[in-house]
Amino acid sequence: SCSKSISIEGHESYPKLILKKQDVPQIVEGISKYPLLKASFEKAKSIADNAILNGIEIPIPKDPGGGYTHEKHKRNYIEMYNAGLVYQLTGEEKYAVFVRDMLLKYAELYPTLGLHPMKKNQAPGKLFWQGLNESVWLVYTIQAYDCIHDFLTDTERKIIEENLFKEVVKFFLTENKSTFNRIHNHGTWAVAGVGMTGLVLGDTLMVKQALYSTELDSTGGFLRQIDELFSPDGYYAEGPYYQRYALLPFVIFAKALENNIPELKIFDYKSGVLNRAVVTLLQLTNTDGRFYPINDAIKDKTWITPELVFGTNIAYFNTHDSTILDVAQKQGEVMLSIEGLEVAKAIEQGHVKTFVRKPIVIRDGKNGDAGGLAILRMGKNEKQTSVLFKFTSQGMGHGHFDRLNLNIFDRGVEIVPDYGAARFINVVAKEGGRYLNENKTWAKQTIAHNTLVINQKSNFNGSVKLADKFSPKLLFTDLSNANIQMVSAIDENCYKNDTIQRTLALIEFGDRKFLIDLFNIKGIGRVQYDLPTYFNGQIIDSNFEIQRLNQYKILGNNNGYQHLVIDAESRAFDSLARVTWAIGTGFYSLTTITNTHTNFYVVRLGANDPNYNLRNQQGFIFRGELAGSGKILSVYELHGNYNPSTEAVLGSESAIDSCKLFDDNDRVAVYVTLKNGKKIGLFIDLSFSGSNSNRVKVDNSVVTWQGNYKLTIKE
Amino acid sequence: SCSKSISIEGHESYPKLILKKQDVPQIVEGISKYPLLKASFEKAKSIADNAILNGIEIPIPKDPGGGYTHEKHKRNYIEMYNAGLVYQLTGEEKYAVFVRDMLLKYAELYPTLGLHPMKKNQAPGKLFWQGLNESVWLVYTIQAYDCIHDFLTDTERKIIEENLFKEVVKFFLTENKSTFNRIHNHGTWAVAGVGMTGLVLGDTLMVKQALYSTELDSTGGFLRQIDELFSPDGYYAEGPYYQRYALLPFVIFAKALENNIPELKIFDYKSGVLNRAVVTLLQLTNTDGRFYPINDAIKDKTWITPELVFGTNIAYFNTHDSTILDVAQKQGEVMLSIEGLEVAKAIEQGHVKTFVRKPIVIRDGKNGDAGGLAILRMGKNEKQTSVLFKFTSQGMGHGHFDRLNLNIFDRGVEIVPDYGAARFINVVAKEGGRYLNENKTWAKQTIAHNTLVINQKSNFNGSVKLADKFSPKLLFTDLSNANIQMVSAIDENCYKNDTIQRTLALIEFGDRKFLIDLFNIKGIGRVQYDLPTYFNGQIIDSNFEIQRLNQYKILGNNNGYQHLVIDAESRAFDSLARVTWAIGTGFYSLTTITNTHTNFYVVRLGANDPNYNLRNQQGFIFRGELAGSGKILSVYELHGNYNPSTEAVLGSESAIDSCKLFDDNDRVAVYVTLKNGKKIGLFIDLSFSGSNSNRVKVDNSVVTWQGNYKLTIKE
Ligand SMILES: [Zn+2]
Ligand SMILES: [Zn+2]
Known part of the structure; x- marks a missing residue:
């Protein structure tokens, strides 16, 4: 495994996780130039504006998935996330104020919480019935905090970091430790949340634990997850429907690592498997963009889905494979970051190449x-x-x-x-x-x-x-x-x-x-x-x-x-x-x-x-x-x-008149005779031995061929 | 009914049925200017070019629908029709030669034919097992002849008119007389074919018979068909799937009449019902353009269908209702005539208005x-x-x-x-x-x-x-x-x-x-x-x-x-x-x-x-x-x-908590109470008497209302 000595790059400017301070001016300029970026910004702004209009509510956790408090806490992190981005891109303080006030309220509430009253499995949360939701909450919320970090006073930062983020991280590292260390998608969300928090808080240990497990022994953690959950071809074992979802914490956390610990070369890890996983996933769709519904899959799910926007944008940024732009264009939105800017710009400049599904x-x-x-x-x-x-x-x-x-x-x-x-x-x-x-x-x-x-x-x-x-x-x-x-x-x-x-x-x-x-x-x-x-x-x-x-x-x-x-x-x-x-x-x-x-x-x-x-x-x-x-x-x-x-x-x-099979153990001859008299012959060595003298008796004669298979067409 | 004295306008120039000689120069100009017209011309030219490449074959009628000779004779009229148009629009003689040669061969064959060997119903054809196909053949073929009329020698014209068209017409007026006189869509195809032949051949009697039945007594014929087959709102009794098909001979023959006997004012007939029938048909579609599949209907049939191109183009030409352009644009092709030119031009000039489906x-x-x-x-x-x-x-x-x-x-x-x-x-x-x-x-x-x-x-x-x-x-x-x-x-x-x-x-x-x-x-x-x-x-x-x-x-x-x-x-x-x-x-x-x-x-x-x-x-x-x-x-x-x-x-x-019905003969009160406590009340006088004192007992009280119905919402 990798060296465990890491140093978080010392750029003191915030935000630094995904959207970076130094990129803000070009992104702002890009919004006026590139329609996709503009649309994405406007969507974020509309979410943030509505959130401010509706005011802040942090309900005591009570309901399971689908219930009011569950949905409200989900909406809260989406609102903070978008408001944080919009604050950076507009400089308007009201957005930062909104995030600050909500974070302060969470900082008040969180330390008072026990396990969620509706907890169902062995990995419960506090805000949510499932720890998984809590991880997702953290991944988005830490980005919002990152965006308003410089707007806050030292006191505010201290309250939010000590009473909220460190508490949440502590919860993951202790009570939810087994999920955190698990080689599983739920583990990825947890390490992504904790690792990104570590990067923002400048807490090297947190980052190390995210990378190498709580014990720092590489039995779990992000790198081990990449090792084990993706094949070298970028396939995720649960299948495309889950790959679509599982990719999200991988690419987000990897991007945050790339931005802050570039010497980790995370996108080169395992021969660049994270980029490959995106393109492989795109290949796992039918002509209409629907994912092949193997394993547990909701049918009709297509690549036009918000969680894949991060995947296409980051993979394009890393590889400049312009067929990815074809998909990004169909997705109709981009990240509000340098990656999204690059995608929107390349599309506007006509660099899109058709995404081709290949054998x-x-x-x-x-x-x-x-x-x-x-x-x-x-x-x-x-x-x-x-x-x-x-x-x-x-x-x-x-x-x-x-x-x-x-x-x-x-x-x-x-x-x-x-x-x-x-x-x-x-x-x-x-x-x-x-x-x-x-x-x-x-x-x-x-x-x-x-x-x-x-x-x-x-x-x-x-x-x-x-x-x-x-x-x-x-x-x-x-x-x-x-x-x-x-x-x-x-x-x-x-x-x-x-x-x-x-x-x-x-x-x-x-x-x-x-x-x-x-x-x-x-x-x-x-x-x-x-x-x-x-x-x-x-x-x-x-x-x-x-x-x-x-x-x-x-x-x-x-x-x-x-x-x-x-x-x-x-x-x-x-x-x-x-x-x-x-x-x-x-x-x-x-x-x-x-x-x-x-x-x-x-x-x-x-x-x-x-x-x-x-x-x-x-x-x-x-x-x-x-x-x-x-x-x-x-x-x-x-x-x-x-x-x-x-x-x-x-x-x-049907054009088929007859089908016939002749075999001699692993050597087979298949004949498909058509009604028009034409005949397809397919001869296979099912042992695929590469032998140059394969033979099968066909009726009263013997057919021979060289190599693993041979196709003949008799007109 | 109308006066039976008609005169075919004496313009000696051909073509004169649908595509008119005097319109050819502007259409040719339009092809270079309007993409839809260009695409339509190119489609016609490609059909004609392929036809010439493949050569002429007029098989002896033998097969029923779907069989070789059936399909070949269908293809023949489509090829002649397109070659005729392309001849007019390019002036290239090879197209006229193709039509001429095929017509001469038909003129040789037709007089030798008895009833089709596979005849199945009481209205058989000679080229086809059904007389209906023979009518359609005539409608297209006479247009092809119209297009090459001036190219032919007198002798050729004589052979084709005497041995082919007059023979076909005679067949309809005698052996297929009952279909010809029938108030039915099959009758419309027959009168359209015969009537258009009459217009081209300058045979007033033929035209009269097409308009007023073989006996000229208006018990059948085109006008009677318009009278009886369309409602004043332009509804065709068999329903939209058949209306789509039935409209075609109506609008084509009407257009030919308009061009040659304008004093008949055929498009004003029955208060302009033919134009209305087009728009009514467009209204009889679901949001995706599929016709409502009532009565015998092949589902999934949409308004993007070649036979409706004539309908939309002619109706737009007559009415300048620019919502029809919306549909014509989706159809992706136009008539090669002044009507198609107008449509393609209007679309190119941005006159399209969204077609709105209304209650x-x-x-x-x-x-x-x-x-x-x-x-x-x-x-x-x-x-x-x-x-x-x-x-x-x-x-x-x-x-x-x-x-x-x-x-x-x-x-x-x-x-x-x-x-x-x-x-x-x-x-x-x-x-x-x-x-x-x-x-x-x-x-x-x-x-x-x-x-x-x-x-x-x-x-x-x-x-x-x-x-x-x-x-x-x-x-x-x-x-x-x-x-x-x-x-x-x-x-x-x-x-x-x-x-x-x-x-x-x-x-x-x-x-x-x-x-x-x-x-x-x-x-x-x-x-x-x-x-x-x-x-x-x-x-x-x-x-x-x-x-x-x-x-x-x-x-x-x-x-x-x-x-x-x-x-x-x-x-x-x-x-x-x-x-x-x-x-x-x-x-x-x-x-x-x-x-x-x-x-x-x-x-x-x-x-x-x-x-x-x-x-x-x-x-x-x-x-x-x-x-x-x-x-x-x-x-x-x-x-x-x-x-x-x-x-x-x-x-x-469902949001419904309860539904209740209270009635007193024709007076009814319907209450739909929702789970949120809101209540929809609908009060109807089912006799629709317009009474101002309707009353129904509801539990222990009495509800009264004025007029045929009243809607109340209790929040
Ligand atoms: Zn399965
Ligand atoms: Zn039915």
């Missing part, structure tokens, strides 16, 4: 060795197709049991969706907006995902403890070709007796895209498997009779199965089953190699859901049996177009 | 006495709330049995939706894109709508013949106030023994909107009623226990009931039932006065639908009984806000 592999794990995500992408802008393949680690408390999960997005629409979290955030009637019980009974379960379920059990039998220990492994990836992108990953632990490998190849051919989806399962004994494909849209067609049920049948009793109603089923298949559905302007077909033992279900969510906590969601499930080892081949076909303006429809039918 | 009553029926539509509207732009109340006539073949139906839209989202048509237009696997059987068994039925169903039967027992004879009546409307808009209509015929009156009052109070929905039923004998509210979104909450079923139960056996699965039910109510759901950024609550006999169902579509032809749709149904007469009171509450960027939620819960 990408993002490694998970602190050392990049705990699986990851692959995003296969073809097509441009809002028409882009994305295939998200998830072989990450469990993702801590917010992770799902979704090893080797697949999601498909096309033309801005979620085609093969992820359920996200079972939660209606901030909706009073839905458990006050907290995670619903169905998050555990449904959303986290394996059957809720587009991946293989063995013997109707979830991965690791639903044990988070076990799941935390193992990650899938990336075996092979090649995203460098225009017409084929391939990835293969393996999980050897999520089912006790079986090793599961999933290989995806996205192929563009003609005006269609084909996603070859091959499972290679090696196991012992006879197992039943279910392979679900949840879909949005309307069933259009199938090449077999789908028998809708006129009785109420639930798919199973537990592990999520208890929530699935069987809407239709089919049995006794020929060699191929094909279903087509439509949504938006596109048509989508799933073709699967079947046999006479295959069962097919159309399922819908809603069983054992008395309070309508689950959304409507339909899915297809193919059920089969494996004796020991085996392979499962499906082909997704993205085709056709509906033009709502002219009502013209093109290519609404 | 409005639109009368139906040729004389405006066959019911109509009322749209209550509050709020601005994309945040607007619209309540659509349908008390129109049946709407001919595409009408639904939906007397007194209600739909609610809010913030761009369909909150209480209309199912629209059961049809997947142009999707091969769904019956070739035609209307599905479920259109009849579900979409048209009364239970598929948000209106009262008596004894599980549809209006008029599902008889179109009967339904065509009667319309509801508008009793009262007052849309002039800022905080309350009211409408009341009555239907005395849709159920044999019962008269049904529905009164809607949209009230804005605080930051919420309340829609008071009062049924007043006068009948004989005991009846069961069902009152459905279909909803989009997620059930959030209710003030009673909703019992989800774990058995498969269908609501009924016929009249649409056979498609509804009972998902949940509740019985034995207290005095008030309230359910809340959420969609988009809003929350919606429905509060209904109930009693111990009320039954409540949550239903979903999908029973007896083996091919998944019906979309998922959920609904609430309140079922009750009436002994003779009675009233049913519901209150819709539009409330709250979800901010997806900040995840903040406000007002997710």
Whole structure:
């Protein structure tokens, strides 16, 4: 770890944390020149003006989240923060007076407080029911104090520092010590608050504790958090929805450190992972800016969200990657700091470059060795197709049991969706907006995902403890070709007796895209498997009779199965089953190699859901049996177009005539023959050995190829 | 009717139908000046250039709609039409040559043709399986001929006129005579084609027949069609989806008449109803430009549709209503004519005014006495709330049995939706894109709508013949106030023994909107009623226990009931039932006065639908009984806000504490008491007699008011 000898730079001028005294004149000038900066300043001013108009109220803490005193204390720090900034940018004393008076009242109240009366978990606060809120309060409030520091008398400063900030810090370092030292996002908020307070108060020990844990032994603290919570590729294990939120204290505290202890070179730490984490997060969005809703995630959340403004602004300032400006521009606001000034100026001067979503592999794990995500992408802008393949680690408390999960997005629409979290955030009637019980009974379960379920059990039998220990492994990836992108990953632990490998190849051919989806399962004994494909849209067609049920049948009793109603089923298949559905302007077909033992279900969510906590969601499930080892081949076909303006429809039918799989252990040949006679051949060495003499018997001849895979098109 | 002596203006220059010779120079100049005109010209040129590149093919008619020869003949007229225009605007002969050669080939083929081999209905074509397509072919092709008329030799003209156009016209006037004379949109296409051909060929009789029917007796023909198919308010009885399409031959033929027989003053006919029909149609859209999907309608169709370009351009040219420019601008293309020039110029010169959707009553029926539509509207732009109340006539073949139906839209989202048509237009696997059987068994039925169903039967027992004879009546409307808009209509015929009156009052109070929905039923004998509210979104909450079923139960056996699965039910109510759901950024609550006999169902579509032809749709149904007469009171509450960027939620819960109804025959007092103690009182004389001494006993006192209604707010 880093040297523990640090010195806080001796510039005596305040503010110095994020907004810096010496930058104020250029920012003030920039406000008159750059529309984005102006809009952001005006927003801050309007918040501050309203706050002054409404007067100061510091209620005795009483209510839990969503309640009056909770919301009021939240509003208070936002108001102080904005008033502090506006004081610096206007010089008008009324803003400083407002912050001063509120801080003095907090300094009166805080020392009188015990733990919050509604405390719920092991990390309570005093102003708030959760320590987390208290940390956030501190991160914003210390910035407000920083802004008015020079306006105050020595006596006022003494009162506020001794009775308020040092008290809050003491609370974190003693009563909330375990959170403070925890390698977890909640810990980051705590160390950010305490560390920034240390920088403002000139308290080197506080800063050291924030960096290296209360014991200064690097078992916790900010640096250890950066080490462990981000992969080298900048992935945060809980997934993009939480990464969006978790990034905030990282980039703010890092910025404050950069401004005051530049020799720490915090943005170079771990090869510059904090900047990379911002760009990686931006890549983890669909064409409309929505974060991919893996793990616990509120769907529809986009990159236009206030907490990401700090991320884009600081990352742009550090890297001058002008594609970040594209996102910053859409966000419509910037930081009131030198970073925001640079962003607003660059945008106004026309430096924006389009942010391009690329095919990408993002490694998970602190050392990049705990699986990851692959995003296969073809097509441009809002028409882009994305295939998200998830072989990450469990993702801590917010992770799902979704090893080797697949999601498909096309033309801005979620085609093969992820359920996200079972939660209606901030909706009073839905458990006050907290995670619903169905998050555990449904959303986290394996059957809720587009991946293989063995013997109707979830991965690791639903044990988070076990799941935390193992990650899938990336075996092979090649995203460098225009017409084929391939990835293969393996999980050897999520089912006790079986090793599961999933290989995806996205192929563009003609005006269609084909996603070859091959499972290679090696196991012992006879197992039943279910392979679900949840879909949005309307069933259009199938090449077999789908028998809708006129009785109420639930798919199973537990592990999520208890929530699935069987809407239709089919049995006794020929060699191929094909279903087509439509949504938006596109048509989508799933073709699967079947046999006479295959069962097919159309399922819908809603069983054992008395309070309508689950959304409507339909899915297809193919059920089969494996004796020991085996392979499962499906082909997704993205085709056709509906033009709502002219009502013209093109290519609404699947083009596939047949799919065939030939294999010899790890060597496989996949043939997709189209109705027009053309034939796609894909030959893979599933062991990815790099061998130059791969061979598979195909009917009565032998096919050979060199290297890990080969694509052929027979016209 | 008009004088039947007409003279086609003797200007010998061609083209003269829509694009006029004398306008060509200014249009050519305009192309270089006005971006919209330029884009439209370039689109036409690209179609024509591609056509020339691909060469001419006139296949022998063989395939039905969607098939090759069908699509090819459609493409041919589009190509000729565009090449004709481009010839005029560029003077390049290759375009004229293309049109000439194709016309000559058609002139060779057409006389050899019998009826189309795939003919399906009583009005077949020769080039196409349906005469309708043949009419459309003629409307475009005669314009192409008009454009190259002067380029041709006398001999060529003679061949084309005698062997092609006169043959087609003869076909319409003899074999397809009944369609030609029919007061129906298909008839309009036929008379437009024939009439425009008459204008180009200088054949006065043809034009007269188009105007006054084959027998010249005004039992059919264009003028009679205008008389009967549009109400004085410009409403077309089949509803907006069909009005969008039906308008096209009306405005094109009218424009051709205006250009060639100006003394007919066709755009003044019936007090200028054709211009009004355009603006009325624009009003029949939701905030995002989607047409309200009443009757048979493909949902998601918006005003950005090529066939409406003629409507907006011609209506703007005639009226200079600059709010039409707002729509024309969004359409992104203009006519290549003086009308399109004017529109493109006005837009470029900044004359666009925002098109404002207003509260409005639109009368139906040729004389405006066959019911109509009322749209209550509050709020601005994309945040607007619209309540659509349908008390129109049946709407001919595409009408639904939906007397007194209600739909609610809010913030761009369909909150209480209309199912629209059961049809997947142009999707091969769904019956070739035609209307599905479920259109009849579900979409048209009364239970598929948000209106009262008596004894599980549809209006008029599902008889179109009967339904065509009667319309509801508008009793009262007052849309002039800022905080309350009211409408009341009555239907005395849709159920044999019962008269049904529905009164809607949209009230804005605080930051919420309340829609008071009062049924007043006068009948004989005991009846069961069902009152459905279909909803989009997620059930959030209710003030009673909703019992989800774990058995498969269908609501009924016929009249649409056979498609509804009972998902949940509740019985034995207290005095008030309230359910809340959420969609988009809003929350919606429905509060209904109930009693111990009320039954409540949550239903979903999908029973007896083996091919998944019906979309998922959920609904609430309140079922009750009436002994003779009675009233049913519901209150819709539009409330709250979800901010997806900040995840903040406000007002997710209903504010209603109680609803009460007091009545004395036609005098009613409705009280809605809110949880904050405020009280909305609405007093209505349901006979709308204008009496100055209305009174109702309320508990132990008497409330009196003057006039048809009174709103009070008790703080
Ligand atoms: Zn998940
Ligand atoms: Zn309908």
